[in-house]
Amino acid sequence: MTGRAILIAGPTASGKSALSLELAEKLNGVVVNADSMQLYEELRLVSARPSPDEERRVPHRLYGVLPAATPFSTGAWLRRMAHELSAVWREDELPILVGGTGLYFKALTEGFAELPEIGQADREFARGLAAEAGVDGLRRALIEAGDPEGAAAWSDPQRLARALEVIRATGRPLSAWQTDHQTAPLLEPESCCRIVLAPPRPWLHERIALRADLMLSAEGLAEVEGLLAQELPPDLPAMRAIGVREIGSYLTGQATREQAVHSLTVATRQYAKRQETWFRNQMADWQRIDPSSEIDLSPILDTFR
DSSP, X not given: OTTOEEEEEOOTTSSHHHHHHHHHHHHTEEEEEOOSSTTBTTOTTTTTOOXXXXXXXXXXXXXXXXXXXXXXXXXXXXXXXXXXXXXXXHXXXXXXXXXXXHHHHHHHXXXXXXXXXXXXXXXXXXXXXXXXXXXXXXXXXXXXXXXXXXXXXOOOHHHHHHHHHHHHHHSSOHHHHHHHTBOOOSSXXXXXXXXXXXXXXXXXXXXXXXXXXXXXXXXXXXXXXXHHHTOOOTTSGXXXXXXXXXXXXXXXXXXXXXXXXXXXXXXXXXXXXXXXXXXXXXXXXXXXXXXXXXXXXXXXXXXXX
16 A cells, blocks of 8 residues: 555535545545644534544544644645655555645645745735735735746735745745755655546535535534634634634624625635635646546546455
């Protein structure tokens, strides 16, 4: 099994966990988390982490392993992933990596550039500009700071803000750091089955609406209430998870339940669209599977049995 793995990416609510569970049961597999929000122990329902019953059916790794107060980077996830992969292969089991964080998968299979620590002032400046001026403002700031290539390369505000943080903190463009500090990939593409779930938009939207309603159940409300009670800095990754702000508004009476469901649905749809754009542009050579109809697993099973 060493070196072999199944990778399952896809937008939120597309059925990744169900597919990984079925494959793990048939292939002596271990489900390993590749989703940045499912790392946090306080966010089981909000992040749609596998349920306790699902976790008992097959081994799961890297789920709920961090307190929400802990910031976590792609580089840190890769280091943990290297350890988890080694442990799974030592037991002659098959790692099945599943999640919606495209950057994790790209770093895993193409290598990753370790970047320097960014000071709080530079991070707050970039994020504040992203909130106030959006993509156009970030691009202008990048050009003024000396990174016109970065300004032209990306349209995602998070990526642009990251590029602005880096050049302000180090004086070097993000692309230069990526070139000079690239690590080798942990997995070789030819040793993996790489899948992106690509459902029809109406089918996905229906599932997103059901998830939004579920997030406002008693369990979801208690989860967010407990997280907010910690009074953590709002810029921590866990505090930016979809559902925290929307459910928080409902808990404080700033929004009705109907308004909260609507906000959750819209935010989740927008996130799913960004994920789909990433997968289409950055993972174009991965196999596309439509989860809205029955999936023929026989080619995968034949390969890994």
